[in-house]
Amino acid sequence: MMGWIQQHPMTIVGLVLWMIGILWLMPGKNATKPRPHMIGVLITAVGLVTFCLSCGKANSELADDVMFWTFGIGALMSGVLMITARNPVYAALWFALATLSTCGLFLLQHAPFLAAATIIVYAGAVIVTFLFVIMLAQQSGAAGYDQKSSQSLLATISAFVLLGALSVTLLSEKIDIERPVIPVAVSNEAKDRSDQTNRTDLVEKAALAGNLLSKADAEHPVGNMKGLGKSLFGDYLFAVELAGTLLLVASIGAIAIAPRREQGTL
Amino acid sequence: MIPDEQRFLLVGAGLFVLGAIGFMTRRNLILMVLSAELMLHGVSLTLVTFGRMHQTNEGQAFTIFTLTVAACEAGLALSLVLSLYRKSHSLDIQLWSELRETDMAGPKLEIRTLSDEPTSSYEDIPKLTPAGIVPKDQPRTTATSAATSTRT
Numbered sequence: 245m246m247g248w249i250q251q252h253p254m255t256i257v258g259l260v261l262w263m264i265g266i267l268w269l270m271p272g273k274n275a276t277k278p279r280p281h282m283i284g285v286l287i288t289a290v291g292l293v294t295f296c297l298s299c300g301k302a303n304s305e306l307a308d309d310v311m312f313w314t315f316g317i318g319a320l321m322s323g324v325l326m327i328t329a330r331n332p333v334y335a336a337l338w339f340a341l342a343t344l345s346t347c348g349l350f351l352l353q354h355a356p357f358l359a360a361a362t363i364i365v366y367a368g369a370v371i372v373t374f375l376f377v378i379m380l381a382q383q384s385g386a387a388g389y390d391q392k393s394s395q396s397l398l399a400t401i402s403a404f405v406l407l408g409a410l411s412v413t414l415l416s417e418k419i420d421i422e423r424p425v426i427p428v429a430v431s432n433e434a435k436d437r438s439d440q441t442n443r444t445d446l447v448e449k450a451a452l453a454g455n456l457l458s459k460a461d462a463e464h465p466v467g468n469m470k471g472l473g474k475s476l477f478g479d480y481l482f483a484v485e486l487a488g489t490l491l492l493v494a495s496i497g498a499i500a501i502a503p504r505r506e507q508g509t510l
Numbered sequence: 511m512i513p514d515e516q517r518f519l520l521v522g523a524g525l526f527v528l529g530a531i532g533f534m535t536r537r538n539l540i541l542m543v544l545s546a547e548l549m550l551h552g553v554s555l556t557l558v559t560f561g562r563m564h565q566t567n568e569g570q571a572f573t574i575f576t577l578t579v580a581a582c583e584a585g586l587a588l589s590l591v592l593s594l595y596r597k598s599h600s601l602d603i604q605l606w607s608e609l610r611e612t613d614m615a616g617p618k619l620e621i622r623t624l625s626d627e628p629t630s631s632y633e634d635i636p637k638l639t640p641a642g643i644v645p646k647d648q649p650r651t652t653a654t655s656a657a658t659s660t661r662t
Contacts, residue, residue, distance in 0.1 A: 396535045399531055458567045487579075498588070498589040503592055
């Protein structure tokens, strides 16, 4: 542990600065005299950039790096501003920005369908509904309970202890999983050749370990629409049916729970 | 020099932790639900990254299910928030602290003083200046109270 701290001083500094920034931005006890906002934003941004830079440069292209920094720092920074916003409408808009940044990260991770679906579901439906409810319920403007947070010091410190533990685990050890090698479009004649048998054996073993239809191969790399559809409607067909039933039950429940008109207006 | 995926896992962990902080500290019901959605974002990012590390589509399939559950959760949570709001006329979660276990210590409920009252942050709302005469066919009590309120 001590050795890890000596090896990654920038990570620790970044985490601490980030935490101080959140504590600074958090709506405090003294609602009448809020702390200056920009200082907290600056501290948080410096901490975030330090934390992200301490991860080091990955072995990838520069363009990938730049896009990763943009979307990653954008997601985390809008997350910070969302949980510290004093106006819930601003919080919802910051959440929309965090969602967009997360969708950018999805795109970088070869998940274009997920990025599109997340934007449609979150930015199109969830945010609009939230804004609708906020405007329905808070017509009088900023409320007192938005200006104060409960137990912000304890919550922030314990959450950052969790984040520190996660970074120790993620940064100190090489994640050593068995990365399956994707065979390069083995043709039928090549399959028959005896020198390929060892390799195909390995691949078949790896394939048998999990769900067969979800494996990516050379024709359908990860995130390919056809491969994703095969995975969803092959391996997870019952789960898809269950999810549909869950949506139906949730919509019925939402209609049943929501206040009726004859019960009076809000 | 770290593998490409580890950075995404770190961002996912950061999003999860930020959502957790928001859920624990904020007192607005809607903001708490939004923070839970932020935690789900972190989980989704981690799932997608794990799926790419193992070269399967399972991570993305799981994320689609997460998306479904998140949509259900948002719909149900908003109708619950509306029905809670109808009862307490406030989005403050601390008004519902009586639902806790009997042996748990509750939050210190603040005595509402004048400075705690909700103050409007919109300062440039045009105010109607009192003009004209008070209509006479209204009930007398409301007319006088309206007159006094406009005078003050």
